[in-house]
Amino acid sequence: MPTSRSYQDPCGIARALDVVGERWALLVVRELLLGGRRFSDLRRALPRSSSNMLADRLRELERHGVVHRPHPPAYELTAWGRDLEPIVLSLGDWALRHVPPPSGPLHLSPVSILLFLRGAVRPGPPLTVRLDLDDTTWTLRVTPSSVVVTPGPPPSCDVSLTTTPLQLNDLAADRFGPSLDHALATGAAAVSGDRDRLRTLL
């Protein structure tokens, strides 16, 4: 049964929290920032959430107009939901300025690292990269005026990279430097196509 409690406060901040303040809600939004995903995609991306929770949150977000389903079974952000993007990304930047990373066995969703990667890549000469992360495939497209990441494979690509989100995080932190060679040597990552273009991404 979806949550229906409210702060009963006319302030915009409280009203925003009535919509996206429940547990997991903003992480569901994060997972939808790069495009529509299905229920099972969200479960894989948020493995520590439970299925009834996810179902509740999606229903609430849909009821409030943050999420809709123009092409079931996929869930997508509405235009209003997409307006959360800069806010959610700012929250992430804010935390990274001070919060020590949690310890223990960690899981990083493909969307998390792709949002970070997209933010670190500058527009430049056209380049299409295919990324295979945890059984999902993504397209990173660079043009002189934009950097776009979308779900699904590109029709064709200049270079493709297969690895895990956590490994890609390390590679990106190193700007595809020496750690890339090491990962390729140990099989933690695999590249086909124009490897040098990949190195110049960051």
Next chain:
Amino acid sequence: MPTSRSYQDPCGIARALDVVGERWALLVVRELLLGGRRFSDLRRALPRSSSNMLADRLRELERHGVVHRPHPPAYELTAWGRDLEPIVLSLGDWALRHVPPPSGPLHLSPVSILLFLRGAVRPGPPLTVRLDLDDTTWTLRVTPSSVVVTPGPPPSCDVSLTTTPLQLNDLAADRFGPSLDHALATGAAAVSGDRDRLRTLL
């Protein structure tokens, strides 16, 4: 006992929510945005929260480094906590773009309306306003280069306004136009000093 659950997700967004994602946390931050407040101030501003909840949240926020207490018994935001200001204000703007106001008996905290008012006032000729809202007194200071709202009364002021936060919200929505005359006539607001300067604020 303070909450200690974590999303166990190294993504910055999840880490931010580990710190300020629990219920009431961001509303406590909102209440501290204009300066240090005491426990009882926070209780008055957030009357629908419970005292143990508030104590828990303050302890958690202090432990995480968002809040500190340089001058007990007041609670203040740390520099990191103050960095949340643009994010929290953006969330409020986001909600006001689409969320219908909640119904029923509503409570608007002085800080909520003062944040909104401060955002609506442009820098201009120097002016100091004393605001008495719900038994707390505030100072609004306009200079050619800034608009600042601080807790506590000013040493001296050009004009002072006494009313309720909800009433002030209405007056500000009307840019201190006809509704001000009506409020003054009915006693819903009282002004002393340079009333015309007040009218030109917005």
Next chain:
DNA sequence: CCGCATCCGTTTCGATACTG
């Protein structure tokens, strides 16, 4: 009165199992 701590009923969360 202020600044909490404690107790306790209710709601939400989270894990697991299950169904169309």
Next chain:
DNA sequence: CAGTATCGAAACGGATGCGG
């Protein structure tokens, strides 16, 4: 695959207590 059902654990919310 896309959720629902169930149930114990945790968090929330209100009331009350208590030292300073």
